[in-house]
Amino acid sequence: MTFAAQDYKSELKPIWCPGCGDFGVVQAIYRALAEINRPPHEIAFVSGIGCSSRIPGYTTAYGFNSVHGRALPIAQGIKLARPELLVLVAGGDGDGFSIGGGHVAHAVRRNIDLTYIVMDNQIYGLTKGQLSPTSRRGERTVTSVEGSLEDPVNPLSYVLGYGGRFVAQGTPADLNGLTDLIVAGIRYPGFAFINVQSPCITYGRADSQLKAQKAGLTPLTSLGHDGSDRLRAMDLASEYGRALYTGVFYRDADPPPTYETLIAERQRAMAMPEGSRERILDMFVPH
Amino acid sequence: MTTDLVIGMAGAGGDGVIAAGEAIMTAAARGGYLAMMTKSYGPQIRGGESSFKLRLATEPIFNAGGTLDIAIALNWDDFLRFGAELPVDGRTTVIYDSASGLTTSQLPLAGVLPVDAVAVPIGEMARASAGTSAAKNTVVLGLLAAWLGVPEEGLLAGVRKRFAKKSPEILAGNERAFAAGVAFATTHQLHVSRLMQRPSPPPAPRLLADGNEMCAAAAIVAGCEFFGGYPITPSTEIMQFLGREIWRYGGTILQAEDEIAGIGAVVGASFAGRKSMTATSGPGMSLKSEMLGLATIAELPLVCVNVQRGGPSTGIPTKSEQSDLFQAAFSAHGDVVRPVLAPVSVADTFRMTVEAFNIAEQFQTPVILLSDGEIAQRKEVVDPVNAQAITILHRRRPNERELENYSRFQLTESGVSPISQPGMEHGNYLASGIEHNERGAPTASGEMHARMNDKRIRKLAPLKARRDLFTIEGDSDAPIGLVSWGSVSGVASEAAALARSEGIRLKLLVPRLLYPVSEEIYEEFFASVRAGLVVEQSHLGQLYRLIRMYVDVPRGLELLARSGSNPISPHEVLDRVRHIVMTFQRDRVPDAEPMAG
Numbered sequence: 001m002t003f004a005a006q007d008y009k010s011e012l013k014p015i016w017c018p019g020c021g022d023f024g025v026v027q028a029i030y031r032a033l034a035e036i037n038r039p040p041h042e043i044a045f046v047s048g049i050g051c052s053s054r055i056p057g058y059t060t061a062y063g064f065n066s067v068h069g070r071a072l073p074i075a076q077g078i079k080l081a082r083p084e085l086l087v088l089v090a091g092g093d094g095d096g097f098s099i100g101g102g103h104v105a106h107a108v109r110r111n112i113d114l115t116y117i118v119m120d121n122q123i124y125g126l127t128k129g130q131l132s133p134t135s136r137r138g139e140r141t142v143t144s145v146e147g148s149l150e151d152p153v154n155p156l157s158y159v160l161g162y163g164g165r166f167v168a169q170g171t172p173a174d175l176n177g178l179t180d181l182i183v184a185g186i187r188y189p190g191f192a193f194i195n196v197q198s199p200c201i202t203y204g205r206a207d208s209q210l211k212a213q214k215a216g217l218t219p220l221t222s223l224g225h226d227g228s229d230r231l232r233a234m235d236l237a238s239e240y241g242r243a244l245y246t247g248v249f250y251r252d253a254d255p256p257p258t259y260e261t262l263i264a265e266r267q268r269a270m271a272m273p274e275g276s277r278e279r280i281l282d283m284f285v286p287h
Numbered sequence: 288m289t290t291d292l293v294i295g296m297a298g299a300g301g302d303g304v305i306a307a308g309e310a311i312m313t314a315a316a317r318g319g320y321l322a323m324m325t326k327s328y329g330p331q332i333r334g335g336e337s338s339f340k341l342r343l344a345t346e347p348i349f350n351a352g353g354t355l356d357i358a359i360a361l362n363w364d365d366f367l368r369f370g371a372e373l374p375v376d377g378r379t380t381v382i383y384d385s386a387s388g389l390t391t392s393q394l395p396l397a398g399v400l401p402v403d404a405v406a407v408p409i410g411e412m413a414r415a416s417a418g419t420s421a422a423k424n425t426v427v428l429g430l431l432a433a434w435l436g437v438p439e440e441g442l443l444a445g446v447r448k449r450f451a452k453k454s455p456e457i458l459a460g461n462e463r464a465f466a467a468g469v470a471f472a473t474t475h476q477l478h479v480s481r482l483m484q485r486p487s488p489p490p491a492p493r494l495l496a497d498g499n500e501m502c503a504a505a506a507i508v509a510g511c512e513f514f515g516g517y518p519i520t521p522s523t524e525i526m527q528f529l530g531r532e533i534w535r536y537g538g539t540i541l542q543a544e545d546e547i548a549g550i551g552a553v554v555g556a557s558f559a560g561r562k563s564m565t566a567t568s569g570p571g572m573s574l575k576s577e578m579l580g581l582a583t584i585a586e587l588p589l590v591c592v593n594v595q596r597g598g599p600s601t602g603i604p605t606k607s608e609q610s611d612l613f614q615a616a617f618s619a620h621g622d623v624v625r626p627v628l629a630p631v632s633v634a635d636t637f638r639m640t641v642e643a644f645n646i647a648e649q650f651q652t653p654v655i656l657l658s659d660g661e662i663a664q665r666k667e668v669v670d671p672v673n674a675q676a677i678t679i680l681h682r683r684r685p686n687e688r689e690l691e692n693y694s695r696f697q698l699t700e701s702g703v704s705p706i707s708q709p710g711m712e713h714g715n716y717l718a719s720g721i722e723h724n725e726r727g728a729p730t731a732s733g734e735m736h737a738r739m740n741d742k743r744i745r746k747l748a749p750l751k752a753r754r755d756l757f758t759i760e761g762d763s764d765a766p767i768g769l770v771s772w773g774s775v776s777g778v779a780s781e782a783a784a785l786a787r788s789e790g791i792r793l794k795l796l797v798p799r800l801l802y803p804v805s806e807e808i809y810e811e812f813f814a815s816v817r818a819g820l821v822v823e824q825s826h827l828g829q830l831y832r833l834i835r836m837y838v839d840v841p842r843g844l845e846l847l848a849r850s851g852s853n854p855i856s857p858h859e860v861l862d863r864v865r866h867i868v869m870t871f872q873r874d875r876v877p878d879a880e881p882m883a884g
Contacts, residue, residue: 012728044559044709049720056717057729062709063717064558065729066551067581073515073548077555077563078709080539081513085559085709106544263539272535278674280507280532281637284494285671286313287448 021198024172069100298361310445417460429468560708608851702746761794818843
């Protein structure tokens with residue numbers, strides 16, 4: 001049986017503002033899933049809290065719209081418990097790089113086969129326009145009326161710095177390109193990170209909107225970068241906030257086995273026959 | 288002949304004090320005795336002084352005992368460092384190394400003249416027989432074998448087990464050290480005989496375990512397939528045990544980056560359909576509150592073990608306390624009821640852990656298992672458990688009909704709705720921390736919110752009728768009532784037996800289910816009670832206050848509560864009970880019913 005993009009679309013109507021970048025992201029996810037063609041019930045889609053974290057509910061997958069910043073730990077639990085599932089994780093920049101920032105490093109280093117899509121809009125939209133961890137220095141928001149005094153987090157460098165093996169950036173301004181990145185991330189045998197420049201139409205900067213992005217984006221391939229050179233990837237990633245590069249920054253062509261593969265090997269090597277659970281107390285009989 | 292002895296021993300790091308205690312426990316388990324052992328260490332991470340306190344009996348015992356009957360000091364500096372943990376009084380027999388040079392009248396026991404003191408050249412005997420001071424502990428085992436009349440074979444088994452992987456010479460040396468101890472004790476009678484009755488051998492082999500081991504093993508029996516957690520004293524051994532064993536049963540553990548991620552992964556694994564558990568102590572519980580709330584509203588089963596220690600904040604990590612009951616019951620925003628269970632002993636930890644999984648699965652809820660440092664770290668001789676006979680419950684899955692147009696959070700009469708899991712066709716739904724309707728779609732409807740709150744709380748009502756989660760000792764119409772929980776209930780139980788032997792008409796209630804509060808069971812218990820006492824190890828007396836929140840208690844109900852690390856003894860409870868009885872008799876109105884019957 002084959003599935004079309006429409007088969008991954010649920011009946012729920014998004015709460016997003018008209019013109020929000022997240023509409024494009026969810027479209028790209030429908031299309032990518034159709035290309036992967038796993039039945040919706042074999043997919044678990046986990047998110048945290050924020051505008052973008054509503055996204056699992058707009059798909060027909062098993063969704064989990066959890067709590068702020070904790071999508072990654074929950075997704076890891078799902079994947080370790082049921083490695084055969086396709087597990088997607090999504091959230092905003094605040095979810096991933098502020099309140100949940102501590103979890104990212106550990107998801108990366110464990111190399112669990114998850115695809116993590118961050119919808120990065122440099123603003124807190126759901127709570128109506130406060131500073132986010134990726135807001136620019138000097139940004140004026142309702143919590144930084146005189147301008148932000150901090151440098152932003154660079155999500156691309158962050159994940160590359162912790163040893164990320166698949167790091168990409170896309171935008172709904174290039175829907176086909178974004179779809180391809182999500183497909184490549186899902187197919188990547190390990191932790192894949194895709195930063196999506198998904199603008200906030202209500203509180204975001206004018207120069208971050210889709211039209212401006214379309215005019216200003218630079219595909220990494222046009223720079224002759226094919227994603228195999230990690231050092232060049234780090235160089236290019238450092239331009240985050242200045243240039244809008246799209247495509248694969250880095251893809252480790254020879255990753256180690258995933259965490260869940262190693263678990264399965266250990267379980268096979270140590271497996272006890274059926275009915276052994278009930279005999280575990282025997283080990284406490286002193287001899 | 289005696290039937291019940293409390294032995295305490297202390298020495299320097301490397302003296303093998305704990306190993307000696309473990310050898311006695313092994314001999315006890317094999318020989319048909321019942322025994323409990325608590326260990327204590329100095330504050331050093333490695334190599335400091337250590338001690339054990341061991342209660343050896345021929346009849347069931349419920350607490351680790353009070354004053355020592357036998358105190359063994361390999362050196363006095365180390366012994367005295369343990370202070371109140373190794374209490375000595377005029378009834379104690381003191382055994383110490385004569386290398387200290389002290390005569391029996393010079394012992395550094397301020398204000399205490401022990402009934403008997405024996406200087407034994409322990410170090411000298413070890414060197415002469417085994418060629419090393421390291422065999423001092425084995426000499427002591429030989430002394431105890433003869434003075435207590437504990438079968439030598441059982442004690443030697445413990446010694447042999449310890450040296451199984453060492454050279455034959457080391458083992459032979461220790462066997463000689465043991466024989467030297469036996470020979471010394473045979474020729475030196477104690478003033479007060481400590482010979483113990485020989486118990487009959489157990490019908491089936493008994494187990495030797497601590498509470499954390501029993502908790503982890505019970506999780507395996509209950510079908511736990513996922514553990515996520517973060518190391519924290521005094522719960523870590525649960526993760527260590529499962530980290531060793533769970534793979535054999537197709538399970539996985541994740542040592543997470545923090546307490547939140549540990550329980551977060553557990554929430555995920557449960558959503559994915561696996562029975563899952565985390566374990567922590569107070570500071571970790573503080574961090575886990577967020578995920579417990581999520582599991583409550585998403586109606587996901589999980590077991591969260593809290594091995595209580597002294598708090599607040601870092602508090603006293605190595606000392607047991609019962610001060611996390613409020614936290615277990617109430618640390619949540621929103622209207623939340625989550626079941627809280629507390630085991631009373633090592634053996635009971637097994638039963639309550641299985642129960643925690645069953646309740647979690649049956650009602651699709653997080654369950655807090657409120658253990659404490661005392662039970663978790665205490666080794667006990669435990670009666671064998673027939674694990675095959677234990678009922679194991681599983682969450683209710685939707686059938687084919689329910690999967691047509693599936694409603695994950697269907698408002699059923701019981702409040703429990705069939706739960707699907709990823710991979711189940713037509714069972715797709717959105718789990719969420721946001722309020723949702725029956726289909727799982729987010730909602731801001733006040734009416735739906737009220738109905739869902741009611742569903743989530745209503746579904747737990749049958750728990751309150753679980754009389755098997757409460758034990759009552761004594762006559763049902765007794766006018767004096769004791770209530771106690773967790774490890775301290777063993778102290779209350781012994782005090783209750785002593786009080787009854789004095790003719791005091793008293794009964795004891797020990798709840799294993801602490802929350803939700805079963806009004807009916809407490810009201811029934813208190814119906815005949817005119818005066819009484821709640822006994823617990825916290826400053827506030829958290830169970831006492833929790834009960835009063837839900838139940839009209841008798842006016843004469845008092846509280847005996849003290850912060851952790853200050854053990855409550857059965858005799859202290861008994862003294863309070865006597866006082867309560869006297870006050871009640873003096874103050875009673877003329878038409879009150881007679882106290883004694």
